[in-house]
Amino acid sequence: MIAPELPFFVYGTLRPGQVNHDLLLRGRTLREEPARLAGALLYDGPGYPYAVEAPGEADAMVSGDLVTARPEEYARLLADLDRLEEYAPGDPRNLYERVAREVLRVDGATPVRAWVYVAAPAVAAGLRARGKPIEGGAWPARR
Structure with missing residues (x-):
């Protein structure tokens, strides 16, 4: 199946000014603009973040960029x-799943369908049980 x-909605090391942005995105994009993903919480992983879907949680929001x-x-x-995200469709060992979700441009009124790498189900369950969400949903702000 062709995607x-x-x-792409990026929220960690792929954001402008972060290491993977320079390695993978620099010169390969038309636009990069601030955006938010509602219905998700951001958790700290070993060196990188995970967006964990949290439908129904009113304050659940991840800040990032629409690329x-x-x-x-x-x-x-x-x-x-x-x-980079070690994602292979259908692989039960995935740490992330690539899913299509609505993200909001920062004007708050313009939803855009985008690819988002969210925590795979087993990773998300572990983070919900033992992790701590990053306050404010913005990963670079904590560095």
């Missing part, structure tokens, strides 16, 4: 991001 060419890839870079960038 639709959606923008639109250059069309000629899209397929290769999608593969590179899947590799």
